[in-house]
Amino acid sequence: MEKEPKLIKPITSKVEAPKSERVPKGVINHVATTQKIMALTFNGLADEQTMDKLLNELNRFDIKATFFLPGIRVAEDPDLAKEIIKQGHTIQNNTLNHVLPDKLKYEEAYIELALANRVFKEHLNIEPKYARTRSGDSSDSFQEAAAQLNMEVVTYTINPKDTQMQSAEEIADYIRRFANRGAIIELNTYINPEVIRAIPLIYQYASADGYTLTTLEEVHQTNYLVDELVDTNNLAVNTDYKNSRPAIIEKFSTLEKEIALTFDDWASDETITAVLDILDNYNVKSTFFLIGKGVETNPQLARLIIERGHEVASHSYNHKVITTMNPRALQEDLVKNDQILTHALQIKPLNYFRPAQGVLDEVTAKAIGATGVDYIVLYDVASLDWDLSLSEDEVYNRVVSQVGPGSIVDMHILDESHTVSVLPRIIEHLQQNGYKFKKISEMIPKNK
Structure with a gap:
């Protein structure tokens, strides 16, 4: 038996659009x-x-x-x-x-x-x-x-x-x-x-x-970002930087077997999660220096890093070699990235900065310090885990052969890199040799 057709009441357009008063949220x-x-x-x-x-x-x-x-x-x-x-x-x-x-x-x-x-x-x-x-x-x-x-x-x-x-x-x-x-x-x-x-x-x-x-x-319902402004580190453009005295750290002064394992750049959800899972497996906490342009696209991943017990600092917004930038453009980049990271984290990031490729000179260092950045954090151990022309063993040997008390090890969160595959080996070796891993903020008091 066929169904009887449904009677549908006509939908009339007796409605008028009001004057537009509310601003769209996007x-x-x-x-x-x-x-x-x-x-x-x-x-x-x-x-x-x-x-x-x-x-x-x-x-x-x-x-x-x-x-x-x-x-x-x-x-x-x-x-x-x-x-x-x-x-x-x-x-x-x-x-x-x-x-x-x-x-x-x-x-x-x-x-x-x-x-x-x-x-x-x-x-x-x-x-x-x-x-x-x-x-x-x-x-x-x-x-x-x-x-x-x-x-x-x-x-x-x-x-x-x-x-x-x-x-x-x-x-x-x-x-x-x-x-x-x-x-x-x-x-x-x-x-x-x-x-x-x-x-x-x-x-x-x-x-x-x-x-x-x-x-x-x-x-x-799980969205954590709010519209209210969150206090930043209040960095500012300051062209009067000639007398600036920036604090620069390349390695910590300590005889104890303590090192800081740090990560630069930005990556996909899959890579960042993999790195965080490895760190969790070995109970290691680290400092991540993040590129604002990437964070702006997926802010939740920066927040995830914080929620997993690590800390976040600036690696610039555009990731340009800063010695090729004019001082004002550099300062504007730092101010912008501080704002981007603060919004993504919903708390202030650490007021530290690491330049792309670790390249720094006197002028850029002074310009950075004049914005209000507390510390420029470099490193003494460059893993080169981003260089796919190197083998995994070469990256591993670079790190374990150069590490000493107070070392700052530079690694990367990049989708195309050796990081995920070599990181467990590096951590295991260093832990077996008595090294303890600390965040940059935990090591800085030892440098004062």
Whole structure:
């Protein structure tokens, strides 16, 4: 017996866009969290048979997801939308007519979102907090409209573009390649049937790498960044630096078998996590000198370093060889990086600075000191772990043959380096030879 067609009440546009008064917050394309958690989100509402298959796969792996649904489809099939909620997933606003942001005027965007919200309230008794367009992209007018409705616009971190009809393997491989803490994954429910077959593969890869897949709302609850300003080290541009007396440390004065193991630069979630896991395994705490340009992209990884018991200091924002910079540009770089690191950590970083490649001269040293930096921290043991023309054994021998009491060992967090493979050997050798590892801040009192 055939189902009788559903009677759908027309969705009228008796709504007027108010004068724009609220300032948009910008888009959410990533969540700053130190937890290994990612948001799995879907756009659109497919037919009942397709949605049943998709929901069954998610249920099979106990994955909860967020579905951005067009209001018109919820009005057409409210029972299907209710089933999504019943199975523990969440629903957010995908506009009324599943529109693209291109050429969408403020008034049009407002009506699309407001009418969709009306549908969700009437049929599902929910009030969406987030909005997304059909493509997942955004525009100024769309963000402006969302702000007037007290909504935030969500885009994505990882979009494998399943609309191009890739295979399940290609979709899952793409997601694994770009997986990181707080990532927002965007897929579609109604275009490429391979998305359903990709779910087990996505789950398998995520689990193997230690990630949990869940709703956008749950991931967003773990966000640690706040809008309030956090006190920085108050570094400042100071062109009167001729009489500056910078404090420079290359090695600590001690007869005790104590050394500082330090790391420069920036890397992916995978590499930074691997380094932190190794340090945890050997109960070693270190000092990380971070590049602000990288931290700005994934601030949660800088925060993770702090949460794992290590300390963070500046390695500049742009990572230029500072002797090639004019003093003012150098000072502006240091001030900017202090602000970037403070925001990422939500506390002040250590007021130390290490120049790129350890290159320093008298003028740049004075300019650095004049900004208010407490210590310029160099090193006496350069591992050269970044140099892939060297073998792992050569890097290992460089470090263990040069280390002495009070040494500062320079290593790197770089995706293309020997660090992860050689670090355990270096730590084991030094510990077996009676060395204790300390953070720079713990060693500085010995230098006074």
